[in-house]
Amino acid sequence: MSLNDIRVVLVSPIYGGNVGSVCRAMKNMGLRHLAIAAPRGALDELEARKMALHAIEVFDNRKEYPSLAEAVADCGLVAGATARPGLYRSHSKSPREWAPHLIQAAKTAQVALVFGTETDGLSNDDLACCTQIIRIPSSPEYPSLNLAQAVLICCYELFLASGTFELPGELSPEASGAMREKMFELWREALLSVGFMKGDKADHMMMGLRRILSRGTLTEKDIRILIGMARQVRWAGRQIQPHSKPS
């Protein structure tokens, strides 16, 4: 699984809590290799653990390198994230645009995602180590994302592009046309029996009910619930003495 092998490189991160959040975001999206380039000294491990929670092994297995150049020396593709515009930063693409390319490249080469320090982002020297530039879409009113949030967006796009995720989906299958018709027939009888509608208006009222119940999916389980309700209503309608029914 190539996604697994994509490396996240943080350049000189300041806050242990952020690094812990990065670990959780990575594991949430199926990544596990964390590298710290040019560390500032010891990170606050307590904060890191608090935010990493069940992804603490990503933190514990991190690798440290004296410089970014050393952290990506074996990488064929090095994608750096920057929110700042400017010289050297104009060839950027969004994470969604880069993701399929990075996933493809990861099949034959080491791939790194690089993120700068919390306060300043990537420097021009850092960008010189990058082969591609990522610009995360964000509002011009506040374009700069928290470090772990930036990592999350990039990992999320890689995770989706890797095609490994499928929504669990509905366990009960979609109801057949025959089941739906049986259900509507029971409701027609039920609504007639309680005097909600009379024979000549029934078709019109039933169209309204059909419209309401046909806007989304109707599973076999849904139909069984609706049939149960209709049967009980029909039963109740049949208990009523004819002379007591509303006109």
Added chain:
Amino acid sequence: MSLNDIRVVLVSPIYGGNVGSVCRAMKNMGLRHLAIAAPRGALDELEARKMALHAIEVFDNRKEYPSLAEAVADCGLVAGATARPGLYRSHSKSPREWAPHLIQAAKTAQVALVFGTETDGLSNDDLACCTQIIRIPSSPEYPSLNLAQAVLICCYELFLASGTFELPGELSPEASGAMREKMFELWREALLSVGFMKGDKADHMMMGLRRILSRGTLTEKDIRILIGMARQVRWAGRQIQPHSKPS
């Protein structure tokens, strides 16, 4: 701008830091209306401020409601995020699938995104207030995202679906075919002049160079740099005495 009006509702959040991170994520993605349903008491404002940074006005302008039902009483569409599978949760779709639908609905109705408490997520009672269920794609090894991370992914998808973001793009226009040909012609002369290739191999070598320089965009600015290099190389080649050239 409809995106602006979509409300983020947090049910009984515990950590001020998370709520601050939610505020930053919202403002990063162009949202601003935060509601807290069923608050547990005072949030840690210091932590909230530390994480919200320049989005602190989202925190300061938050509204509080005694219950989720009251927080979404005026909403036509209420989308709840849940990572847990189970009964009542099977009709989920991903944020990317829901986003265009929510953006569309926000043009005519109040729309809310609802997130549960950090420890437990949304309860079944909370889900009863929701008209749609969002399931954020995540790894089965660690499916549960941090609260602010979950909010970010949903807001990011809404932001992209709203179509308000455009990458700043390359300022220098793409070079014309004529500029590219002029550049390659200068490089041919330059490489011949320094003896890198001889007449009969020149076409072959130039094809290699064309391939290398045609893999991505080449802007007018790029071409000017490449032309400047070629001219200088050609000049250097012409300074060399004929007898000193490599054979």
